[in-house]
Amino acid sequence: MTHHDTVDCRKDGLVVDINCSFVRRSPDQVACDMGGEVVILDLKSGMYYGLDVVAATIWALIERPASLSTIRDAIVSEYDIDAETCDRDVLMFLGEMRAAGLVEVSDAETV
């Protein structure tokens, strides 16, 4: 099974090296779990966001800074999905989250 090392998600401006990029939750949000789904409040905009169960799984994985490859591997092992599709979907999701200011992506674990 092959997948890209670098993924370009131009719609959201997220161009990352999947093996070296780390994702963490933004400090400017507060979130809670509701039976597997997650509600997030962006402290800057005052907007609420809802995540379904799969998105909530990714959210749980980035409770501490996590590499994209770690996220992808966890999702692939939990859901019936190939790595390439997973890369694309995870990056699309994280791109939306980053655009909303809910996550930060960087090439260092200490972001």
Next chain:
Amino acid sequence: MKHRVQIMPPAPTPVSTSAIRSRQSAPGRVVEFELLRLCARLTVDSAVQSRIAALLSHELDWDFLIAIAHRHRVLPLVYRTLSRIVPHSIPEPAMLRFRGAIQANAKRNLFLTAALCEVIDLFRAHEIGFIPYKGPVVASLLYGDLSLRQFADLDIIVPVEDVARAKALLVSRGYRPERVMSEEQLRAFISTEKDITLLRDDQGINLEIHWGITTANDPISIRPQWLWEDLRPWAVAGRPVRTHSSEDLLLILCVHGAKHGWERLAWLCDVAEIVRSPGRLDWNRALERARRNGADRILYLGLALARDLLGAELPADVSQAIEADAVLKPLSEQVKGWLFSEEPVRLNLGERERYFMRLREHPADRFRVAVKQARFYLALTSRDKEALPVPQCLMWSLYLLRPVRLAREYGLSPFKRFVKGIFQS
């Protein structure tokens, strides 16, 4: 893989079942109250799961269950337990009501947490010490999730000398004091009370600034300085804060619950979850902190109720101490009766006075409580003035005549109970 990011519009040990079955106050609602206490916990062992499943075979008034879960501020816990153990036993209309209520609660809690963060940032920028109290801190500390506890307002403790400054800062940020006071009135208020309420009308926020947790009218006095003695690091929405140690939090929760007659099961859930958290409590320290405040019985009452109703397992020596206090058994039965009454119980002054005195183990403390409560009897009311209209210069005479009027109207039994209460063990 499908995922969804949806923007939402802005906007909540197995024990003997006789614990409730014996309640005279709730004869027709035994199943609902039993379900309430079995579900209002984070972890449910197999015996409790079986008991819950068995109870659901009975005819159940779901509307009443939801109503009492809300009244006792445990709706998120009850829904969480039911939806995990017996999801298919919840009728659709009840499921919809549960989900609507917990979604509203979750959004409200996030909103209040965001408001608390603003206050934290403000106080930190102006170097005002603070301890976030109850609300989001207890939700995250004890339940690990902001949505699992219901709270309606925000509470924050500041040093007594910084109350006026904190209030002025918040007023400059859009809050208004619930009671308008001059600086002199505020100083007098601070000397006798424990908190002031500020309102943010445009956002529906009630924020209480505390400098203490008890007043002279409460059954026990906790010094404001005591609240700052044993603090631990914690975080609210990523912001570093200090909060009370588990041992102090346990006592604070027990004092708060006791003075309000433990009218909400949620307060006992907090106690039970502290007790249940592995390695969280230093029991010797918790008992010592209570003893230094003369609050042994108040602590033991909270622990006994958490054990009996919510299955919190206590160390053997703590359980022995509870059994050794002859007052605790009837006292806890009295509180259980209030907790599981179909309508909230409102104590009259005499009942409150007797309950407060029973909370204290030392005769000297009971006497102090009695004297405080006696002030209610001595203070003149409009009825005294109506019963014997006197000119202003003779107003003092009403203080002498008030006991006579009360004795004629109510007899001597309140006075006898007052004296008896002091000398009861």
